Amino acid sequence: MMINLLLIFPIIACLIMLIFKAKWMNNFFINLYAIGHLVVSVLCAVNLPVASSKYFLVDSCNIIFLLILSIVFMAVAVYNNGYIKHETTDVKRLRHYSYMILIFVLSMTGAIVSTNLGLSWVFIEATTLASAYLIYFNKTKTAIEAAWKYVYICSIGIALAFVGIILLTISTGNMNSLSYHDLYDSAATFNQFWLKLSFVFVLFGIGTKMGLAPVHFWLPDAHSESPSPISGLLSAALLNSAFLIILNVYKITMLAGCADFGRGMMLVMGFLSLFITAVFVFHINNYKRMLAYSSVENMGILVIGTAIGGVAMYAAILHMIGHSLIKASFFLTSGNILEIYKTKKIKSVAGILKTDKKTGWLWVASFLGIVAFPPSVLFISEFLMIKEMITKGHYILCGLFVILLTIVLYGLAKAVIRMSFGQANLEKNYDENVKNVSFGMYLPQVILLVMAFILGVYVPKFLDVMINGTIAVLVG
């Protein structure tokens, strides 16, 4: 019942908006859905497992993903109230924007709570289609280009993932089901050749959506051209939903006894993501693109952690939580900077701390969080991963990991320090723009960052239990 509520509410809300076309409804329904989403997720977390039909289930495996989505969506909804007022006054555009946010969150929720691989595929493709309009929202030339690349690359990637699913059904032999539960149960009998082939396709296909190199090309474009709240949702929630599907398919390969093959592929893609970020973040000239590349890097870290396994798997889940909280805050703060300076160019922005102290400190704090400066939770997760690599004797991987992370840190730090400190352009007066940034555009970031930094010092008991529950399901 509760899950059905999550999936049906946005459709009803869209219909009501379509019929009444009242202006106040646009933000109202987004906020209502955000609150409802958070409440339902928390209720689900308390009463695990919650099943609604044979297709949807919240259990100890996906509850963390659902909770992150709820928290990020709540933050984005609060931020959006202040943000969207200055973006456009066109009621029709606002209404379309609201429809699409509702559908987008609905499809992400669907992808997370599906118990069937085919259905997860359908919802992941639906996220592409729903967010296409959101990326195109500004209607500039570059926004069209970004939206085109996004829809085209992701559609092809996801079509290839479907080939992977078909190959998986070939490997299952006589079984006729795609439900995760059945797949896990009979994984040991699967044909390994077809399963390996299928994993390649699924990893590349869903990896496109997750933003893993070398199939990440849509990500910097889409994240930099979409409105900032949408960038936050894309980066902090959408990539995780794709990650969950990869984890589930990886578990099938593990149960079928060809985990080594999957592990190798994931390590290659993970390190390639780190490498690509390290190369591109160096000469970057657009701060939203910089954040997008940082997402590619962090997705790389997630698959590396998963591939290494053991404690690193725990670290990967913790890293995902931390990345979502901090990256959402980072993208929302970049929205403030865009509002004040009206440019995405790093060179045109200087002295944020003098122009607007609150935005400046949020920017610096988000940066410290994302580069794993203690007590950020990412410090703990990356530390655990490095420790696990050393314990397992992967010294070369460990060295590569540390060097690449350091280069990324240097690239990010160069840009962020340049933007935050120094003297603002005195010829321009930004005071008027600073007034546009309302209280609601600071609050969500503060809360997200406080959560991320507290988790770095102290992981509460219930969260620890939840993460271990997720790992217990995924590792089997």
Place this chain on the structure above:
Amino acid sequence: MENALIIIFGLTMLYMAATSRLMAHVRILVLQGILLFLICYFGIEHADILTILFLTFETLIVKAIVIPMFLNKIVKQTHEYRDMEANIPHFYCLVISSVILFAGFLISDFHFPAIKMINPIYFGVSIAVIIISLILITIKHKILTNVIEFITMENGIFLLSLSVAKEMPVIVNLGVLLDVFIAVFILGLLVNRINKEFDGLEVTQLSDLKDCEYDD
């Protein structure tokens, strides 16, 4: 009978590789839709009425009528009738596609034990169609041709799913159809937008978003 139809289906890709007229590409999509319908009709021996209705709707209505009509409209709106400037001459396109299709037939001829789950000729041709579509996407220069090749790739995937003698749940099938249909629709709308904002529909024009030299 269905083997002959599948071979014709594979051959349509060769025509696709050789021709530069967009209207001809759209007509091939109609032909592919009808061929897929006939393949379903002859290939499926015992299925319930719901599956047959669904497959008829998917192949005959959506793939052979609705999508080609929509693309036809876009071709007329954008006045782009030819895709001349491919990266390599059309003749080489044809040679590459033929080689891949031949490789597809060779796969169908192999009888190694792992392949016993599936119908080999379906499998070989569908893989060849998917790969030819992907290669044509990288070679051709108009974004409208890219959309058409995306659809032929989806047709190839459809044939691949027929090669497995098992069905997905109806809810998944419906979702897949809906998603593909909306994806084509959105891509079509974006083509129109790009035609208005940029001068022409060349892929090479979509290069404003860069990492270095960014300017806003």
